[in-house]
Structure formats: structure tokens, C-alpha cells
Amino acid sequence: MNGILHGNKLKTAGLIIGIVFAFIILVLSVIMGYTNTSLSTAIDAYTAFNGSNEQLIIKISRVPRALVGMAVGISLGIAGVLMQALTRNPIASPDIFGVNAGAGFFIVFGVTFLGISSIQEFMWIGFLGAAVASGMAYILGSAGKGGLTPVKLTLAGAVIAALFASLTQGMLVTNEKALDEVLFWLAGSVEGRKLSMLTAVLPALFIAWIVSVLLSRQLNAFALGEDVAVSLGQKTVVFKFIAALMVILLAGGSVAIAGPISFIGIVVPHFARYLVGSDHRWIVPFSAIVGGIMLVAADIGARYIIMPEEAPVGVVTALIGTPFFIYIVRKGIFQK
Incomplete structure (x- = not known):
């Protein structure tokens, strides 16, 4: 598959443009919203702070929100690429395969029964939930005649996602205190997040970003089929374990700070392939940039849908991703 950007020079230029555009989106996220601010106000908040309401909103709310x-x-975005390459399933993503739901369930369980409250505790229990959900989906999808197939894995992921979502709702019904604490978070939101929350999970996310880029060459071989990868000398068991661990870090860390945001992992890798083709050495970095731009842009839109109130960003990403998901399924390209 060839993308619209041909040649390494054009792809490099596209990546640079994407980085610049990501910076522009970050700036827009800082200055746009119910309270009118400007770029000069944002700069003054860090160079000439005077304690005004506008500068406080920028420092305490807008900047952390944009960075998160x-x-x-x-x-x-990167988690979606890894999952689609590992399963050779074009609709694989942390939300479709129940990874986000598993992480969310474990966090709600921790809030309800263990009294956890710190982001560090959220992070570790989110990682555990993501790992359990991933393992359950893989085992269930591998059961029966024919072993693991894209369709069986998709159905298994849907079952796991429904199971954990139902269990989560059941806990919230019986615990009003937990409902008040996590309801908005469960819809997927970056509103009200603090920089301390990001810095707590950033080391794990950064490691996963770097390792995923380093795995991109091996992803090309694995995407051709496991037999081909083995013939090329790839240790597929080790590779799959490391890649799955990166998905757990990426999905678990994301859910810990922003809740289970859907459809980014499905849409973004396809858009990256449209731009650069099937070479994962380019798909991974492009998916990272496009994923960041898409989520921040969706968050900006979420501020205006029901102004002066704000919608969770997960609602906006669902509105964007649902038609795309239907398009992918109708094409039937995953039915192999």
C-alpha cells in the first residue's frame, strides 16, 4: 500500500509539518474556551504573572489540559498501530479489544473498595487492568477451532469490553461516592487534569513511545505474517511480548489520567497509512503526531458543543470515530 506522500524527503517534510501543526493546536488549546484569552496573556502568565483570573486559568487549567x-x-495513536500490526486486524484498538474497559474497571474497583486516590495508584492499577483485559481477549480469541483469527479476536475483545463495562456500572450503582468521583472521568476527559498527573505517568509513556519506534522495523516483517517474520530471523515470541507490554503501558497510562477515550486508536493508524503507506517506520511517528492533534482538537471542540458547560472529549472522539468504524466494517477488510 502506497500513501500520498512518496519518498523519504516528502515524508520527512510531512512529519515536520505535522509537528508544527501539533504545536499550533497546543497553542489554540491554551487560548480558546469559555474564558477569552490571547497568546499574549498566555505568554504573560509565565513571564509577567500578575495573578489575574485569565492567567490563573491558563497556568492551572489550560496548559496542563493541552499537554495531557x-x-x-x-x-x-501508537497503541492502535501496535495492536493492528500484532493482530493483523484493521479495527484493533485498546477500546475495541477491551483494554481500556479493563483498565477502567480496575481503577473504579480500586476507588470503590480500596480507597485509592493518587495518580500513582491509578497508574499501577490501570496497567494491571489493561494487562488482564488483554490476556483475557487473547485467550478467548485463540480458543476453538482454527485458533486466533482477526474476527474471533474482535468478537472476544467486544465481549471483554462489555463484561468490564457492565461490572463497572454495577459497582457505580452501589456506591454513590465512587459515582461522583469517576463518572466524568469514565466518559473520557482531560478537563481538570493537573501537570502532576501527567508527570506521574510520563516516564512510562515516554519509554513506550521510544520502544515502539524501535520496534517499527520488526512490525514491517511481522505484518507480512508470523511465518515470514520467523524466516527472517525474528524472535516472534519475544517481539509479541514486548509489543503487548508497550500497549499495556500506553493504554493503562492513558486511562489512568484521562479515562477510557475511544476511537483514537482505530482512526489514527488508518489516516497515517493513507499518508505514508504501509511502512511502520513512518506509520508509528505519524500516528503519534496525528493522534495528539486529533485528541487536542477534539477537546477544543468539546468546549463549545454545550457552552457554557463542557462535554467530555470522549464524546467528541466517539462522534468522529463511529462513522469511520462503520466504514471499515462495511468494507469487510478485516474478514480474513
């Missing part, structure tokens, strides 16, 4: 949105978008 960018980090989560990058993580979910």
Missing part, C-alpha cells in the same frame, strides 16, 4: 491531551493522543 497531546500525551494521551500520542499514546493511543
Whole structure:
């Protein structure tokens, strides 16, 4: 598959343009919203702080929100690429395969029964939930005649996602305190997030970003089929374990700070392939940039849908991703 950007020079230029555009989106996220601010106000908040309401909103709310949105978008975009390459399933993503739902369930369980409240605790229990959900989906999708197939894995992921979502709702019904604490978070949101929340999970996310880029060459071989990868000398068991671990870090860390945001992991890798083709050495970085841009742009839109109130960003990403998901399924390209 060839993308619209041909040649390494054109792809490099496209990546640079994407980085610049990501920076522009970050700036827009900082200055746009219910409270009118400007670029000069944002700069003054850090160079000539006077304690005004506008500057406080920028420092305490807008900047952390923009950075969290960018980090989560990058993580979910890369996680989608890894999952689609590992399963050779074009609709694979952390939300479709129940990874986000598993992480969310474990976090709600921790809030309800263990009294967890710190982001560090959210992070570790989110990682555990993502790992459990991934393992359950893989085992269930591998059961029966024919072993693991894209369709069986998709159905298994849907079952796991429904199971954990139902269990989560059941806990919230019986615990009003937990409902108040996590309801908005469960819809997927970056509103009200603090920089301390991002810095707590950023080391894990950053490691996963770097390792995913380093795995991109091996992803090309694996995408041709496991037998081909083995014939090329790839240790597929080790490779799959490392790639799956990166998905757990990316999805678990993202859910810990922003809740289970859907459809970024599905849409972004396809858009990256449209731009650069099937070479994962380019798909991974392009998916990172596009994922960050898409989530921050969706968050900006979420501020205006029901102004003066704000919609969770997960609602906006669902509105964007649902038609695309239907398009992919109708094409039937995953039915192999």
C-alpha cells in the first residue's frame, strides 16, 4: 500500500509539518474556551504573572489540559498501530479489544473498595487492568477451532469490553461516592487534569513511545505474517511480548489520567497509512503526531458543543470515530 506522500524527503517534510501543526493546536488549546484569552496573556502568565483570573486559568487549567491531551493522543495513536500490526486486524484498538474497559474497571474497583486516590495508584492499577483485559481477549480469541483469527479476536475483545463495562456500572450503582468521583472521568476527559498527573505517568509513556519506534522495523516483517517474520530471523515470541507490554503501558497510562477515550486508536493508524503507506517506520511517528492533534482538537471542540458547560472529549472522539468504524466494517477488510 502506497500513501500520498512518496519518498523519504516528502515524508520527512510531512512529519515536520505535522509537528508544527501539533504545536499550533497546543497553542489554540491554551487560548480558546469559555474564558477569552490571547497568546499574549498566555505568554504573560509565565513571564509577567500578575495573578489575574485569565492567567490563573491558563497556568492551572489550560496548559496542563493541552499537554495531557497531546500525551494521551500520542499514546493511543501508537497503541492502535501496535495492536493492528500484532493482530493483523484493521479495527484493533485498546477500546475495541477491551483494554481500556479493563483498565477502567480496575481503577473504579480500586476507588470503590480500596480507597485509592493518587495518580500513582491509578497508574499501577490501570496497567494491571489493561494487562488482564488483554490476556483475557487473547485467550478467548485463540480458543476453538482454527485458533486466533482477526474476527474471533474482535468478537472476544467486544465481549471483554462489555463484561468490564457492565461490572463497572454495577459497582457505580452501589456506591454513590465512587459515582461522583469517576463518572466524568469514565466518559473520557482531560478537563481538570493537573501537570502532576501527567508527570506521574510520563516516564512510562515516554519509554513506550521510544520502544515502539524501535520496534517499527520488526512490525514491517511481522505484518507480512508470523511465518515470514520467523524466516527472517525474528524472535516472534519475544517481539509479541514486548509489543503487548508497550500497549499495556500506553493504554493503562492513558486511562489512568484521562479515562477510557475511544476511537483514537482505530482512526489514527488508518489516516497515517493513507499518508505514508504501509511502512511502520513512518506509520508509528505519524500516528503519534496525528493522534495528539486529533485528541487536542477534539477537546477544543468539546468546549463549545454545550457552552457554557463542557462535554467530555470522549464524546467528541466517539462522534468522529463511529462513522469511520462503520466504514471499515462495511468494507469487510478485516474478514480474513
